[in-house]
Amino acid sequence: MNWINESCVTVDMFQLLNEGGKLVGEKPDIPDDKLLQLYKQMIFSRVFDERALKLQRQGRIGTYAPFTGQEAAQVGSAAALDKGDWVFPSYREVAVSLVRGVPASQSLLYTMGHHSGSGDPDAHMFPVQIIIASQTLHAVGSAWASKYKKEKQVSVAYLGDGATSEGDFHEALNFAGVNSLPVIFFVQNNQWAISVPLSSQTASKSIAQKGIAYGLTSIQVDGNDVLAVYETMKKAVQLAKEGKPILIEAVTYRQGPHTTADDPTKYRTKEELSAWKQKDPLLRMKHYLIHNHLWNETQEEEETAIAEQKMTEAYQTAIQTPRSGLDDIFQNVYHKKTSNLEEQQNSSKRGEVSV
């Protein structure tokens, strides 16, 4: 009898920069200006996240899901995509959306509860997904459409470790495998699904290996190493375009709460958090750039100030956008408003009960 089990699988995490920012792998062929761009995008992402948290605490925006600690995973992966590729995000992918060119003000408006909602067709960003893993199937359908139309573009679903327990995730991987679709499942394994740790989420020793069961090509990458993530995603895009669906597990850590409504001190230790802060993705890249004489503290200060200013402008744009009113909600239920909605809208305008 030839039983197969975990011991048949070897998963080696791909890393280029170690925790101190030292190159441990082969030097990637990334031009200096690209390295700087990646880092600047990470700085802006962190500034966005910190400011959004403050705005939420001041009651200026609504519930917000911070991503501090996950900047390398998000920026590195999004930066490796082409303009024509399609992205299917969860609710924690603001850094991805910023790299794709979605205005920061749009993400603020979304969390303020504006009726313009989320999603940006110009940036090829699908709306934010709240239901866990639901977007994996939309990415599959989108990849299917690309394949059917013979358009060379990939569709990327962003999800977390918790999402890998959902049925939709498994159905999506299966459909992708069976149909050889140009799709990438990018899992940010940030160790926690609200209060449930990875060890309670899965008995597998990695998330990457879950792809094997569905015929996918998979990899585990250090999600706090922006160079490794970028290189991995570049290769993934190439493979997916050849009809090889990909599962990427980016190992990272959610340094903040699940959302602004969550208190992580209830379920995890200070020691764990500070250990992961040592592996912070921005620090690591900063050390690498400084070591290679591409960056210094003055530039760091300047860039942070620029990011803060951009964020102030984004917030100004958001609050200057006309607020949503009840009248707006009737517009986008159907392509053409039904007579029933027309009637409810009219009676609401007149302050009548709906008769």
Add this chain to the structure above:
Amino acid sequence: MTVMNMVQAINAALKSEMLQDDRVICLGEDVGRNGGVFRVTDGLMDIFGAERVVDTPLAESAIIGAAVGMAARGLRPVAEIQFLGFIYEAMDQMASQAARLRFKSGGKFSAPMVVRAPYGGGVRTPELHSDSLEALFLHTPGLKVVMPSTPYDAKGLLTSAIRDEDPVLFLEPMKLYRAFSEDVPEEDYEVEIGKAKVIQDGNDLTIISWGQSIHTVQKAVKEWEEQKNLSIEIIDLRTIAPLDLDTIIQSAKKTGRVMIVHEAVKSGGVGAELAALISEKAMFYMFAPILRIAGFDTPYPFPMVEDEWLPNVERINKAIEEMLSYS
């Protein structure tokens, strides 16, 4: 004109739309080589190939979820759920994803797609194959729900559904698939979604029904009209969402007596919504309480008792008698 049963009419609509529009593709369990378990998609794979008539793995959520992604990216998917009772597996994709994409994106994205599913009782299926779940989807803003009762309407409504800019749930009454045939134009045509049809004019009582119950209603009414000098109006609702309020209210005001007949369980059914609407808009025209003849509030029953469970001629006749006793 060609004489077609409902299976042939639906097949003809799919074929015609696929010929005219290469964005239209069919996907579902067994829809390809096998032509569907009811042969509704029979022959389509031979004409259009496995790229456009796709046998999917067995996963309802993925079938509808993938269709959402396809539709948002410019295709016109027609997904099949093998039996409506299985759609609970895909409720998130149907009700929270397909139905809401336009709304949640502020109109920037949409999911023009059709989900077809056979439904309804009287054909001795195993459990969970016969449920009528239309009320769940009337209660889901963003969806349209269509339930034809004739081959002619089936072809025209499906054509409209495929061309519609919103997601449409197209429910096919299983018992009527091959129950009868009628003249159906060979060329394509649309039957407007959102329009009920008065299939018989009358002055004394209105009966509203849809899908296969319409035929039970017709049988019951025929008996009454043969025996007594009565004129009963019958409305085939055809579209559950959006409801054709004008036709319903106009008829209610005319006859002053309304009965609703549906297969779905009584509580919280579409009949309850119709009764509430009529109360809101035509209460003072009513001579009698609005009655609902529906499935009992149990899970869909075992085949040995389904004929008694479903609205039948006897129950409808008793209700007509009761309603006429008010004057």
